[in-house]
């Protein structure tokens with residue numbers, strides 16, 4: 001059994017301390033020594049997860065132009081080392097800074113297989129940095145880290161500027177994904193990607209048993225607070241949820257307060273982080 005270490009208020013206090021120390025690399029090394037899991041939210045669906053063994057996993061990095069991302073992290077160097085890079089689908093608010101990170105760290109960009117096919121043909125990254133995998137597939141992108149791609153009820157398209165014409169073109173973006181990320185100690189994080197409600201969320205919860213769910217609540221493009229509360233209460237029932245994908249544009253109106261109100265009494269702890277804050281998890 002794994003539990004979040006901090007209540008919301010203590011969480012913020014702890015975080016302020018970490019940020020005051022300086023940068024992500026320091027935080028990552030601390031996590032490696034402590035054997036804990038750090039989950040840093042950077043706005044929209046962007047997270048940096050530091051595993052108990054010190055592996056750094058970045059998901060859906062939209063940082064430089066994300067209005068919610070703290071100024072510090074608009075410099076991609078501030079993430080420190082990155083071992084694993086995951087992209088749930090081709091929309092720019094999930095994909096934008098991923099190619100740059102792949103090149104910086106010489107690591108593959110794991111994204112929907114057919115999206116990576118497009119990216120390879122367009123020359124966005126060299127083919128060796130564009131592995132193919134797809135829903136139901138499990139990869140081991142770093143020792144002790146397992147990632148399984150699961151369904152997300154959404155769409156995906158890859159928009160890229162044609163260098164010859166200077167005009168944007170749309171290309172095949174594959175099927176959008178969610179990710180089950182299992183760390184060295186068995187802690188499981190379900191990053192849902194962008195998704196509306198779908199009944200197999202219950203299957204995913206029954207089969208993979210995630211401890212922590214990173215859940216879109218903004219509405220319009222994804223579940224809103226009421227749907228997210230239903231999924232949490234009736235199907236997923238994780239130990240903790242971190243709300244995401246809200247507040248970055250005028251259409252993503254859902255708020256953590258609305259989500260918490262719709263959820264009502266629940267055994268699930270809602271960790272409503274501010275961008276740049278992180279939650280820490282460890283075995284009791």
Ligand SMILES: [Zn+2]
Nearest residue numbers: 089091154194
């Ligand atoms: Zn999307």
